[in-house]
Amino acid sequence: MAKVVLSQVEKVYPNGFKAVHGVDLEIKDGEFMVLVGPSGCAKSTTLRMIAGLEDISGGKIFIGDREVNDIPPKDRGIAMVFQNYALYPHMTVYENMGFSLKIKKLPKDQIDKKVKETAKILGIEDLLQRRPKELSGGQRQRVAVGRAIVRDPDVFLFDEPLSNLDAKLRVHMRVQLSQLHKRLKTTMIYVTHDQVEAMTMGDRIAVMHLGKVMQVDSPLNLYxxxxxxxxxxxxxxxxMNLIEGELINKNNRIAFKMGGIELTLPDSKGERIKDHVGKKVWFGIRPEHIDFTEREETVPLKGKISVVEHMGNESFVHFSLGDMQITAKLDSMDSMGLSYDDEKHFCFHMDKCHIFDYDNELNLSL
Ligand SMILES: Nc1ncnc2c1ncn2[C@@H]1O[C@H](COP(=O)(O)OP(=O)(O)OP(=O)(O)O)[C@@H](O)[C@H]1O
Ligand SMILES: [Mg+2]
Structure with missing residues (x-):
C-alpha cells in the first residue's frame, strides 16, 4: 500500500506537444482516485507517467516515500490494467495470471496458491484452463484484473478497463471493482471519461481538462x-444549463439578466457576488432544479417545449426560453401529457443556481 504524489508534473511529447501542464495531485494510501475528463485531456498520459511507461518532462512523482522519476516500471510496485486487457492469447487463464510470478521465479506451489486464491476472489476458478478467446468480455476483464492482483502491487492503475463491455456488464463490473477495492484496501487510480463511473466508484475524483486538473474532491462535493x-x-x-448574461441591481437585489429575462437571486447568494454587478457572467442551473413547483426563491418563466424524453422514472424536458434551449429534469408523473409546442411556466429554483465569472470561469457563488 502506498500514497502517490504528483508534484508539478509536466509532459511534453517528442513532437513538442505539451499534454500535461503542472499537475499537482495527492492520492492517499488506500484511496480510490478517479481521473475523469473528456477525450484528449491527458488522463492516460498522466497514468502512464505514474506507471513509468512514459517519461516525465518536468516535476516529480512519488510512490510511497520514493521518488520514482527514474525508476523503471517493474520496480515501482504498480500493476496496470488496460482497456484492451492485453492478455496473452496462447496462454490459459491460469498461465496468464501466473506469468508475472513465473518471471519473478517464484516457486510453483506459491504461484499455484496465489493464482487460485485470486481466481476465487474474482469468481473465475472454473475458467483457469481456458484461453482468452474462449471467454466473454467480462470474463477477460476479470482475468486482466486477476493478473494485476497476483502481483500484490502497492498501487493499481486502471485505464478505462470497462469501456469494451456492454452497458449492463459495465454496471456489474463497476460494482465488482468497487467491492474489490473495499476488500483489498489498496490504492487505486482509475481513468475514465465516463462521469457515471467516476461518480459511483471514486472516493475522490480529479476532473481534468486540457492537461490540467480542474478540481479534486469527493463526488458529492464536485456535484x-x-x-x-x-x-x-x-x-x-x-x-447543467449554462447561460451567458450579466448581473444587475434590481430593487436593491441582485438579478441575472439575459435578453429580456431577469432572474432575481436569493440574498444569501447575492451577497457573495455583489462586487460583480454590471459584469458579464455565466448563470448555471441543473436540470433537476427546474420544475413546476413554486417555492420561496423560485422564479417562474414561460418556456415552449421542444422535446420530451421519457426515461421511465424521470423525464428530460427541453424547452426554449427566448432563443435559449434549456433542459429540465422532472419526475415522470409531472411530465405526463406534455408535448411539443406546449407553453408552460417553469420554476427556476434560484437557491440552487451558480454564477461563474465570465473570463476565468470560477464559481463566484460558493
Ligand atoms: N505520443 C504522442 N505524441 C504526441 N501527442 C500525443 C501522444 N500521445 C498522446 N498525445 C496527445 O496528448 C493529449 C493527451 O492524450 P491522452 O491519450 O493522455 O488523452 P486521454 O485523456 O487519455 O484521452 P482518451 O479519453 O481519448 O483516452 C492528446 O491531445 C493526444 O493527442
Ligand atoms: Mg486515454
Whole structure:
C-alpha cells in the first residue's frame, strides 16, 4: 500500500506537444482516485507517467516515500490494467495470471496458491484452463484484473478497463471493482471519461481538462460545489444549463439578466457576488432544479417545449426560453401529457443556481 504524489508534473511529447501542464495531485494510501475528463485531456498520459511507461518532462512523482522519476516500471510496485486487457492469447487463464510470478521465479506451489486464491476472489476458478478467446468480455476483464492482483502491487492503475463491455456488464463490473477495492484496501487510480463511473466508484475524483486538473474532491462535493464552469458542466447528467448574461441591481437585489429575462437571486447568494454587478457572467442551473413547483426563491418563466424524453422514472424536458434551449429534469408523473409546442411556466429554483465569472470561469457563488 502506498500514497502517490504528483508534484508539478509536466509532459511534453517528442513532437513538442505539451499534454500535461503542472499537475499537482495527492492520492492517499488506500484511496480510490478517479481521473475523469473528456477525450484528449491527458488522463492516460498522466497514468502512464505514474506507471513509468512514459517519461516525465518536468516535476516529480512519488510512490510511497520514493521518488520514482527514474525508476523503471517493474520496480515501482504498480500493476496496470488496460482497456484492451492485453492478455496473452496462447496462454490459459491460469498461465496468464501466473506469468508475472513465473518471471519473478517464484516457486510453483506459491504461484499455484496465489493464482487460485485470486481466481476465487474474482469468481473465475472454473475458467483457469481456458484461453482468452474462449471467454466473454467480462470474463477477460476479470482475468486482466486477476493478473494485476497476483502481483500484490502497492498501487493499481486502471485505464478505462470497462469501456469494451456492454452497458449492463459495465454496471456489474463497476460494482465488482468497487467491492474489490473495499476488500483489498489498496490504492487505486482509475481513468475514465465516463462521469457515471467516476461518480459511483471514486472516493475522490480529479476532473481534468486540457492537461490540467480542474478540481479534486469527493463526488458529492464536485456535484454540489463545482469550483468552475468546466466541472459544473462536466459532472451531472443531463448537463447543467449554462447561460451567458450579466448581473444587475434590481430593487436593491441582485438579478441575472439575459435578453429580456431577469432572474432575481436569493440574498444569501447575492451577497457573495455583489462586487460583480454590471459584469458579464455565466448563470448555471441543473436540470433537476427546474420544475413546476413554486417555492420561496423560485422564479417562474414561460418556456415552449421542444422535446420530451421519457426515461421511465424521470423525464428530460427541453424547452426554449427566448432563443435559449434549456433542459429540465422532472419526475415522470409531472411530465405526463406534455408535448411539443406546449407553453408552460417553469420554476427556476434560484437557491440552487451558480454564477461563474465570465473570463476565468470560477464559481463566484460558493
Ligand atoms: N505520443 C504522442 N505524441 C504526441 N501527442 C500525443 C501522444 N500521445 C498522446 N498525445 C496527445 O496528448 C493529449 C493527451 O492524450 P491522452 O491519450 O493522455 O488523452 P486521454 O485523456 O487519455 O484521452 P482518451 O479519453 O481519448 O483516452 C492528446 O491531445 C493526444 O493527442
Ligand atoms: Mg486515454
Amino acid at each position: 454540489h460545489y463545482p469550483a468552475n464552469k468546466f466541472v459544473a458542466g462536466f459532472i451531472g447528467s443531463p448537463s
